[in-house]
Amino acid sequence: xSEKINIKEAIRAKRTGAVNVQSYAEADRKRGGRxxxxxxxxxxxxxxxxxxxxxxxxxxxxxxxxxxxxKFMKMAAMIESAKM
Numbered sequence: 001x002s003e004k005i006n007i008k009e010a011i012r013a014k015r016t017g018a019v020n021v022q023s024y025a026e027a028d029r030k031r032g033g034r035x036x037x038x039x040x041x042x043x044x045x046x047x048x049x050x051x052x053x054x055x056x057x058x059x060x061x062x063x064x065x066x067x068x069x070x071k072f073m074k075m076a077a078m079i080e081s082a083k084m
Contacts, residue, residue: 048073055069058072058073
């Protein structure tokens with residue numbers, strides 16, 4: 001299937017020897033997706049490995065605070081790092 005191209009730009013590109021000719025399909029295409037986050041708001045994943053017993057203890061502690069395990073672990077890490 002061929003793309004529609006702007007004929008005036010194609011002729012001009014042919015005469016001038018330009019390689020980059022934009023088609024209507026490219027010009028009309030909408031950019032999708034989530035906008036990029038600011039530089040200092042980027043998150044980094046840090047995997048941890050827990051035994052079943054350790055995970056159970058952490059889940060219970062997180063439930064007491066009404067947090068997910070990930071948010072609880074982040075809170076606990078930030079509290080501990082502030083003590084240093």
